[in-house]
Amino acid sequence: MDLIEPRTVDEVRDAMRRASRDGTRLGIVGGRAHADAGNPVDVDRELSTVRLGRVEAYDPAEMLAVVGAGVTIGELRRVLGEGSQEWPADSPDAATVGGTVAVAPSSPRRLRVGPLRDSVVEIELVTGDGRSVRSGARTVKSVQGFDVHRLATGSLGTLGAIVRVALKLRPLPKVRRRLVARPGGLDAGRALLGSIPLPSAVVATPGSVEIALEGWPDEVDAQTSAARSAVGDVEVRDGEGVAGPEPIDAPVVVEVAVAPSKLHAALVGEDRWRAVIGVGIAWVGLPDDGERLSVGRIVDASPLSRSAIAHHLRVLREAGVLRCEKIGKEVWYWPAPDVVRSALDAVRDYLDTHFSSDGSRNAAAKRKRR
Numbered sequence: 001m002d003l004i005e006p007r008t009v010d011e012v013r014d015a016m017r018r019a020s021r022d023g024t025r026l027g028i029v030g031g032r033a034h035a036d037a038g039n040p041v042d043v044d045r046e047l048s049t050v051r052l053g054r055v056e057a058y059d060p061a062e063m064l065a066v067v068g069a070g071v072t073i074g075e076l077r078r079v080l081g082e083g084s085q086e087w088p089a090d091s092p093d094a095a096t097v098g099g100t101v102a103v104a105p106s107s108p109r110r111l112r113v114g115p116l117r118d119s120v121v122e123i124e125l126v127t128g129d130g131r132s133v134r135s136g137a138r139t140v141k142s143v144q145g146f147d148v149h150r151l152a153t154g155s156l157g158t159l160g161a162i163v164r165v166a167l168k169l170r171p172l173p174k175v176r177r178r179l180v181a182r183p184g185g186l187d188a189g190r191a192l193l194g195s196i197p198l199p200s201a202v203v204a205t206p207g208s209v210e211i212a213l214e215g216w217p218d219e220v221d222a223q224t225s226a227a228r229s230a231v232g233d234v235e236v237r238d239g240e241g242v243a244g245p246e247p248i249d250a251p252v253v254v255e256v257a258v259a260p261s262k263l264h265a266a267l268v269g270e271d272r273w274r275a276v277i278g279v280g281i282a283w284v285g286l287p288d289d290g291e292r293l294s295v296g297r298i299v300d301a302s303p304l305s306r307s308a309i310a311h312h313l314r315v316l317r318e319a320g321v322l323r324c325e326k327i328g329k330e331v332w333y334w335p336a337p338d339v340v341r342s343a344l345d346a347v348r349d350y351l352d353t354h355f356s357s358d359g360s361r362n363a364a365a366k367r368k369r370r
C-alpha cells in the first residue's frame with residue numbers, strides 16, 4: 001500500500017487536497033494498533049501521522065499538553081511522567097495520540113477518570129478537501145461554537161485527519177494498587193463496587209474480581225480495608241492497575257457496550273469475558289470461526305427484505321452452513337469453517353481436474369463430459 005508520511009500540517013493539507021482532486025481514497029493511520037476498528041473501507045493510499053510526533057507545548061502548572069497526532073502514548077507517558085502527570089487514556093504504548101482520540105476507547109479507569117472525550121479540549125483537523133478546522137479551546141471559559149472536537153473524538157478517521165490536540169491532564173496518583181477477590185462473577189463485582197468508596201475500576205471475570213485503587217496512601221488503605229470487610233481475603237498487588245481486553249485468551253475479542261444494568265443479559269452463555277462494572281463495557285472472547293455478521297448488518301448490505309433474509313439464514317443454519325450466537329440483543333452469524341473448507345476443496349479439486357493452469361479445459365475432462 002502506497003504510504004504518505006507528512007512531516008507538517010501543511011503537508012497533510014496538500015496531501016488531502018491532492019487526493020480529493022484526484023479522487024484517491026485516503027485512509028488515516030497512526031500506530032495501527034486498531035486499524036480495523038469501526039467499519040473499515042478499501043482505500044488507495046494511506047496517510048500516516050507518525051511524523052507529526054512532537055510534544056509542542058507542555059507546562060505542568062497548566063495541566064495541559066499540546067501534541068502532534070503522531071506522538072505515541074509511550075512517549076507522552078514518559079514526558080508527562082517527568083511532571084508527575086498523565087493523560088489517562090491507558091492505550092498501549094505503540095498507539096498514537098491521534099489514533100487514540102479517533103478511536104476514543106473506554107479506559108477501565110473510566111469510573112475515576114471519566115470518558116476520554118472530556119480530556120480532549122481542542123482538536124485541529126484537516127478535512128478531506130484540505131481545510132484546517134480548529135475546535136475547542138485551551139481554557140474552558142473561552143469555548144464557543146459547535147463542539148467539533150467532541151464530534152471528532154471517536155470519529156475513526158471519517159471526518160478528516162486529526163493533526164494536533166490539546167489534552168487536559170491529571171496528576172499521577174501517588175499510589176496504585178490492584179486487589180484480586182475470589183470468587184468472580186458480575187454479582188460479586190457489583191457488591192464490591194457498592195462497598196468500596198470511589199475505586200478507579202472494578203473488573204469482573206467468571207473466576208475473580210479485580211479492583212483498581214489509586215490516590216493518596218491513606219485513601220487506598222481505607223479502600224483496601226473496605227474491600228476486606230466486604231469479601232474477607234483479597235490478594236494485594238501494589239503498583240499495578242487493571243488491564244483492558246488483553247488478558248482474554250481467545251482468537252477474537254468482541255467489545256460490548258451496554259447500559260451497566262444490561263451486562264447480565266449481554267454475557268449469558270459466555271465463559272470467557274471481562275466486564276467493567278458500573279460502566280457497562282465488557283470484552284467477550286470468541287472462537288475464530290471467520291467473519292461474524294449481525295442480522296442488522298446483513299439486512300443493511302442486502303437488497304432483500306428482512307423476512308427473506310431471516311428465511312435464508314434459517315435454511316443455511318439448518319443445513320449446517322452457518323452458525324449463530326446471540327450476544328446481548330443481536331444475533332451474529334458466521335460460516336461453519338469445516339463446511340466452507342470442504343466446499344472450497346471441492347471447487348479446487350474440480351478446477352484442478354477440469355482445467356489446465358492456462359485456463360484451457362483438460363482433454364481428460366472433455367472426454368469425460370462427452
Ligand SMILES: Cc1cc2nc3c(=O)[nH]c(=O)nc-3n(C[C@H](O)[C@H](O)[C@H](O)COP(=O)(O)OP(=O)(O)OC[C@H]3O[C@@H](n4cnc5c(N)ncnc54)[C@H](O)[C@@H]3O)c2cc1C
Pocket residue numbers: 027028029030031032033034035036037038049069089090091092094095096097098099100101102103105106107108156157158160161162163243244245246
Ligand atoms: C486499556 C486499553 C487497552 C487497550 N488495548 C488494546 C490492545 O491490546 N490492542 C488494540 O488494538 N487496541 C487496544 N486498545 C485500543 C487502542 O487504545 C486504540 O485502538 C488505539 O489508541 C489506536 O491508536 P493507533 O494510533 O494505533 O490508531 P490506528 O490503529 O492506526 O487507527 C485506529 C483508527 O483511528 C483512525 N485514525 C488514526 N489516527 C488518526 C488521526 N490522526 N486522525 C483521524 N483518524 C485517525 C484510523 O483511521 C482508524 O480508524 C486499548 C485501549 C485501552 C483503553
